[in-house]
Amino acid sequence: DAGITQSPRHKVTETGTPVTLRCHQTENHRYMYWYRQDPGHGLRLIHYSYGVKDTDKGEVSDGYSVSRSKTEDFLLTLESATSSQTSVYFCAISDDGTGSPYEQYFGPGTRLTVT
Amino acid sequence: AQSVTQLDSHVSVSEGTPVLLRCNYSSSYSPSLFWYVQHPNKGLQLLLKYTSAATLVKGINGFEAEFKKSETSFHLTKPSAHMSDAAEYFCVVSDPGGYQKVTFGTGTKLQVIP
Numbered sequence: 731d732a733g734i735t736q737s738p739r740h741k742v743t744e745t746g747t748p749v750t751l752r753c754h755q756t757e758n759h760r761y762m763y764w765y766r767q768d769p770g771h772g773l774r775l776i777h778y779s780y781g782v783k784d785t786d787k788g789e790v791s792d793g794y795s796v797s798r799s800k801t802e803d804f805l806l807t808l809e810s811a812t813s814s815q816t817s818v819y820f821c822a823i824s825d826d827g828t829g830s831p832y833e834q835y836f837g838p839g840t841r842l843t844v845t
Numbered sequence: 846a847q848s849v850t851q852l853d854s855h856v857s858v859s860e861g862t863p864v865l866l867r868c869n870y871s872s873s874y875s876p877s878l879f880w881y882v883q884h885p886n887k888g889l890q891l892l893l894k895y896t897s898a899a900t901l902v903k904g905i906n907g908f909e910a911e912f913k914k915s916e917t918s919f920h921l922t923k924p925s926a927h928m929s930d931a932a933e934y935f936c937v938v939s940d941p942g943g944y945q946k947v948t949f950g951t952g953t954k955l956q957v958i959p
Contacts (some may be wrong), residue, residue, distance in 0.1 A: 744956050765949075766846075770854075770934055770951060771951060772949040772950055772951040773889075773935070773949040774949070775946065778946065788946075820888065820889070822889075833879065833891060833894060834947065835891075836888040836889040837888060838879075838887070838888045839887075839888055
């Protein structure tokens with residue numbers, strides 16, 4: 731299994747509070763992604779990174795920000811959590827080196843509940 | 846722009862019978878295509894991938910998929926379902942270039958009846 735960890739694995743928070751989710755990889759892969767998974771929607775891309783300090787928006791980026799100060803860490807921040815952000819969040823990584831391009835490896839997920 | 850449609854949200858089969866999960870894609874280029882599996886409360890695991898080599902792709906656990914350009918399809922099959930195959934399956938498409946972004950289908954839940 732690819733070395734990807736996410737923390738926390740579960741979190742319950744109140745509406746209006748800030749929340750930060752962490753993704754950590756030990757594979758030295760260039761690309762990192764944050765997705766949210768909701769019933770009937772599959773996985774939807776929130777933000778992605780193509781290098782240290784290089785990030786861009788995905789299809790559902792409103793209300794989320796990201797940062798990547800080191801190759802191995804990609805942080806997702808909900809500035810002011812809302813109930814609509816209750817979801818399961820997955821981090822993924824990929825590389826354009828020796829492995830197949832676009833094949834993404836996924837972390838175990840973080841279940842976030844906003845009350 | 847790329848997109849993918851999984852034609853069935855739920856599929857139910859009896860143990861030992863064939864499995865067919867359908868996926869159609871749309872892409873402006875020669876795409877890469879993937880199938881991922883997600884068991885309950887788990888992350889996603891790659892089943893198989895198509896990257897313009899052989900059109901019939903074999904994956905793990907006896908699954909395979911055939912890339913049909915004329916039909917823009919990439920259906921997932923398995924000759925004989927096992928109870929452990931019960932999971933959600935996602936078809937994924939990616940166009941070459943750019944920043945390796947992929948697009949997920951909405952998923953097909955496979956139920957295997959004993």
